[in-house]
Amino acid sequence: AQRVTQPEKLLSVFKGAPVELKCNYSYSGSPELFWYVQYSRQRLQLLLRHISRESIKGFTADLNKGETSFHLKKPFAQEEDSAMYYCALSGGNTPLVFGKGTRLSVIA
Amino acid sequence: EAGVVQSPRYKIIEKKQPVAFWCNPISGHNTLYWYRQNLGQGPELLIRYENEEAVDDSQLPKDRFSAERLKGVDSTLKIQPAELGDSAVYLCASSLMRVEKTQYFGPGTRLLVL
Numbered sequence: 001a002q003r004v005t006q007p008e009k010l011l012s013v014f015k016g017a018p019v020e021l022k023c024n025y026s027y028s029g030s031p032e033l034f035w036y037v038q039y040s041r042q043r044l045q046l047l048l049r050h051i052s053r054e055s056i057k058g059f060t061a062d063l064n065k066g067e068t069s070f071h072l073k074k075p076f077a078q079e080e081d082s083a084m085y086y087c088a089l090s091g092g093n094t095p096l097v098f099g100k101g102t103r104l105s106v107i108a
Numbered sequence: 109e110a111g112v113v114q115s116p117r118y119k120i121i122e123k124k125q126p127v128a129f130w131c132n133p134i135s136g137h138n139t140l141y142w143y144r145q146n147l148g149q150g151p152e153l154l155i156r157y158e159n160e161e162a163v164d165d166s167q168l169p170k171d172r173f174s175a176e177r178l179k180g181v182d183s184t185l186k187i188q189p190a191e192l193g194d195s196a197v198y199l200c201a202s203s204l205m206r207v208e209k210t211q212y213f214g215p216g217t218r219l220l221v222l
Contacts, residue, residue, distance in 0.1 A: 009148075032209055043111075044151070044199065044213040086150050090209050095141070095164060098150030 002027050004089050004099035012105045013077050021072040021102050023061075023087030033063055033070040034088040034096070044086070047072075057081070077106045112214035114200050120220045126188035129217045133181070133202030140177060141211060142185050143199040151199055157183065190221045 003026040013019055025031060035047040048056045050063040050070060061072045070087060087099040113132040121127050133140050138159050143151035154173065156164040159180035168175065172191070177183040187194055197218050201211040 004150075034209065043215045044201075046210050049209065088150075095153045095156055096151075096209065096211065098152070100148065100150050 002031075002089055002091055002094065002097045004087050004097055006085075006087055006099035006102045008102045009100070010103045010105065012107060014107050015079055016076050019072075019074045019077045019081065019104065019106075021085050021087075021104065023070045023072065023099060025068050025070065025087075025089045027068075027089060027091050029091045031063075032090045033061070034090070035059070035061055035070075035072050036086045036088055036098070038084040038086070040083070047085070077104075079106050079108055082106045112200055112202055112212055114198075114214035114217055116217055117215060118218050118220075120222065121190055122222050123192055124189040126186065127190050127219060128187075129185045129198050129200075129219075131183045131185070131200030131214060133183075133200070134212055137202035137204055137212070138180070139203045139205060140183050141199075141201040141203075142175060142183070143201065145197040145199055145216070147196070154185070190219075192221050195219055195221045 005024045007022050033050040036044050037047040038044045059074045061070050063070050082105050084101050084103050086101045088096045090096050115130050140157040142154040144154055145151045153167055155168045155175050157177045160177050173187055175185045197216045199216045200214040203211045
């Protein structure tokens with residue numbers, strides 16, 4: 001069975017500090033991993049996906065199959081990064097399975 | 109482009125009443141999803157359509173929930189009768205094709221059952 005675990009419900013950091021949002025997954029096959037973000041009063045939207053290996057808004061995420069993790073990182077947090085972040089997994093043709101989400105609060 | 113459109117945005121009903129949600133996906137998107145998001149949880153898939161065919165409805169509580177996507181465009185999700193535990197945000201999403209995992213979400217319908 002597919003499962004996504006985001007261990008932190010809330011993460012507070014100061015502006016300019018590094019950010020790491022943790023995501024661990026359980027899947028026996030070859031997964032596709034995603035990070036979705038929901039800013040205040042906006043709809044859920046894709047932030048990045050591991051197969052594109054790109055940096056979006058300064059965020060990066062590396063798939064570590066040995067540790068079954070897909071942590072989201074940014075070297076210097078900005079106030080506009082405050083949002084709800086969801087890690088999601090898909091295996092092959094299976095639907096996305098979302099984690100419970102982590103609320104990031106960047107303090108000025 | 110308007111993106112995925114959902115209505116209503118909010119709905120308050122009494123238990124045992126029926127309720128329906130409507131979704132219009134992005135033009136040209138063949139795949140449509142309905143999710144339920146309970147408070148403090150991530151979205152959970154209820155049903156997925158490929159054009160007008162429901163290809164994954166294993167998580168849809170079929171005793172009270174039904175959905176349709178006539179003509180393979182817009183879709184309706186219905187609950188009859190609603191229960192207190194159905195209070196949640198109902199999200200609709202669409203994607204260009206089955207293997208395209210980038211889903212575009214609507215704003216959601218917040219349902220409160222009293």
